[in-house]
Amino acid sequence: PAKIIAIANQKGGVGKTTTAINIAASVAAAEKRILLVDIDPQANSTSGVGVFDTPVTIYEVLVGIKDTKESIIKTGMPYLDIIASHINLVGAEVELLGFEKREYILRSSLNTIRDLYDYIFIDCPPSLGILTLNALTAADSVLIPVQCEYFALEGLGKLLNTINIVRQNYNPSLALEGVLLTMYDSRLRLSAQIVEEVEKYFGDKLYKTIIHRNVRISESPSHGKPIILYDALSVGAKNYIALAQEFLERNRTD
Amino acid sequence: PAKIIAIANQKGGVGKTTTAINIAASVAAAEKRILLVDIDPQANSTSGVGVFDTPVTIYEVLVGIKDTKESIIKTGMPYLDIIASHINLVGAEVELLGFEKREYILRSSLNTIRDLYDYIFIDCPPSLGILTLNALTAADSVLIPVQCEYFALEGLGKLLNTINIVRQNYNPSLALEGVLLTMYDSRLRLSAQIVEEVEKYFGDKLYKTIIHRNVRISESPSHGKPIILYDALSVGAKNYIALAQEFLERNRTD
Numbered sequence: 001p002a003k004i005i006a007i008a009n010q011k012g013g014v015g016k017t018t019t020a021i022n023i024a025a026s027v028a029a030a031e032k033r034i035l036l037v038d039i040d041p042q043a044n045s046t047s048g049v050g051v052f053d054t055p056v057t058i059y060e061v062l063v064g065i066k067d068t069k070e071s072i073i074k075t076g077m078p079y080l081d082i083i084a085s086h087i088n089l090v091g092a093e094v095e096l097l098g099f100e101k102r103e104y105i106l107r108s109s110l111n112t113i114r115d116l117y118d119y120i121f122i123d124c125p126p127s128l129g130i131l132t133l134n135a136l137t138a139a140d141s142v143l144i145p146v147q148c149e150y151f152a153l154e155g156l157g158k159l160l161n162t163i164n165i166v167r168q169n170y171n172p173s174l175a176l177e178g179v180l181l182t183m184y185d186s187r188l189r190l191s192a193q194i195v196e197e198v199e200k201y202f203g204d205k206l207y208k209t210i211i212h213r214n215v216r217i218s219e220s221p222s223h224g225k226p227i228i229l230y231d232a233l234s235v236g237a238k239n240y241i242a243l244a245q246e247f248l249e250r251n252r253t254d
Numbered sequence: 255p256a257k258i259i260a261i262a263n264q265k266g267g268v269g270k271t272t273t274a275i276n277i278a279a280s281v282a283a284a285e286k287r288i289l290l291v292d293i294d295p296q297a298n299s300t301s302g303v304g305v306f307d308t309p310v311t312i313y314e315v316l317v318g319i320k321d322t323k324e325s326i327i328k329t330g331m332p333y334l335d336i337i338a339s340h341i342n343l344v345g346a347e348v349e350l351l352g353f354e355k356r357e358y359i360l361r362s363s364l365n366t367i368r369d370l371y372d373y374i375f376i377d378c379p380p381s382l383g384i385l386t387l388n389a390l391t392a393a394d395s396v397l398i399p400v401q402c403e404y405f406a407l408e409g410l411g412k413l414l415n416t417i418n419i420v421r422q423n424y425n426p427s428l429a430l431e432g433v434l435l436t437m438y439d440s441r442l443r444l445s446a447q448i449v450e451e452v453e454k455y456f457g458d459k460l461y462k463t464i465i466h467r468n469v470r471i472s473e474s475p476s477h478g479k480p481i482i483l484y485d486a487l488s489v490g491a492k493n494y495i496a497l498a499q500e501f502l503e504r505n506r507t508d
């Protein structure tokens with residue numbers, strides 16, 4: 001059955017969606033069967049892979065109106081499927097709070113389709129609310145994108161705290177997949193300082209691959225394509241291909 | 255009594271905190287009495303102005319343990335006070351849902367100190383949950399930072415929708431203060447495309463001042479200072495001073 005990886009960080013704009021789309025697409029390019037689950041009401045992963053027709057979304061699955069299987073949508077890329085999000089998921093946050101075992105809803109939804117995939121990546125919203133809690137409870141591990149900026153360091157302690165709480169109360173086997181540095185700009189002293197700090201704190205949990213700031217990455221979602229389809233020769237595509245290779249390397253023994 | 259402006263956008267990392275800190279500091283430099291209210295559990299506005307000793311935060315005010323006046327902290331800058339945030343505000347989101355008239359809690363808290371200031375700016379978290387709802391209900395107007403990136407355009411419709419809902423149900427006089435373009439990079443075609451789109455959509459509600467991407471802006475919070483104290487000659491400081499001037503110009507008749 002698939003390994004489930006949540007891509008989470010409550011700090012906004014650090015590259016969660018960009019990483020979810022591009023690690024999913026790059027690993028799919030290595031012919032692994034991949035499901036991308038978008039649980040952010042902003043639905044950026046959904047539009048970022050060019051999916052606009054979404055008859056069934058994660059909303060209907062979480063509130064129990066539809067089966068998980070019915071929500072799976074084929075993307076423009078072989079080996080890459082998606083469960084789309086929708087803006088009405090904002091309402092679900094309050095609705096889910098009333099459910100029994102509300103932290104386990106996504107976990108049980110994904111268990112029914114887990115055998116169809118090798119890896120499932122979950123794109124989380126910028127908060128530590130009930131949706132991210134569901135992702136952390138459903139996941140085997142968490143990949144944490146950290147932007148090479150000052151504010152990005154501040155929230156890491158709270159995120160690790162929350163991961164510990166989830167491990168103790170809801171999901172004992174939740175592991176740290178790793179920490180990924182994003183939007184690195186080699187011209188900036190600030191970027192180098194952040195890398196040093198994060199290396200000290202995380203050691204070998206820090207991915208060796210660093211994602212550089214690259215305009216082709218920020219252009220690709222407006223074309224509804226992952227970077228390796230939009231511009232395979234760009235620095236951004238090379239970075240995410242290297243990330244996919246490192247990810248598969250670290251998961252070889254699984 | 256003070257005019258209250260919420261700085262909101264559920265998209266993460268678009269420059270809400272950077273704008274809250276720097277418009278507050280630049281308007282304070284014009285000797286207006288300013289209160290910055292940080293209601294984001296990440297507490298980036300709080301650390302960004304160098305406030306680390308926070309005996310009372312917005313958390314104690316919202317749950318009713320402390321008076322608003324007790325939470326006001328002087329910053330290192332004349333005319334600029336802050337009500338700090340704290341990471342335990344994450345818990346308040348669920349707590350507040352149980353309160354009666356839960357959308358009005360911040361509004362009544364701020365009413366008690368409104369006469370002490372000319373302007374009050376509220377830095378919101380990247381979500382449309384109960385904390386942002388409180389800010390929109392307390393505010394006279396909303397300033398919306400929009401990053402010059404594709405994903406930043408996607409969420410605008412939902413935000414305007416939410417503002418309408420708040421206006422109809424909780425705060426009939428809520429107006430749009432304006433839309434501010436942030437992290438503009440003149441070398442990128444993408445930036446120019448976003449500016450064109452936003453101009454078409456918002457007309458004269460779009461601030462003429464555009465905030466350019468400027469590394470001194472992203473360095474300043476690590477020194478606990480607004481940009482005009484960290485590097486007054488930088489492009490970033492000039493942009494935020496121009497923004498403060500335009501803001502005061504637009505509010506001259508108030």
Ligand SMILES: Nc1ncnc2c1ncn2[C@@H]1O[C@H](COP(=O)(O)OP(=O)(O)OP(=O)(O)O)[C@@H](O)[C@H]1O
Nearest residue numbers: 012013014015016017018126212213214218266403
């Ligand atoms: N390596 C990169 N180079 C250039 N731009 C990037 C890079 N990574 C992400 N971006 C851009 O930065 C912005 C923020 O990234 P993204 O939306 O992926 O972050 P996020 O963490 O998912 O945000 P949110 O917290 O709102 O969910 C987007 O406009 C994206 O296109």
Ligand SMILES: Nc1ncnc2c1ncn2[C@@H]1O[C@H](COP(=O)(O)OP(=O)(O)OP(=O)(O)O)[C@@H](O)[C@H]1O
Nearest residue numbers: 012149266267268269270271272380466467468472
């Ligand atoms: N004009 C700018 N030039 C360079 N960097 C900037 C600029 N504005 C903001 N930044 C940096 O971009 C990052 C995101 O900005 P900021 O934290 O203010 O956004 P936010 O909308 O408050 O994020 P969140 O959604 O997490 O609250 C920060 O690291 C900040 O220092």
Ligand SMILES: [Mg+2]
Nearest residue numbers: 016017040044
């Ligand atoms: Mg995202």
Ligand SMILES: [Mg+2]
Nearest residue numbers: 270271294298
């Ligand atoms: Mg912020």
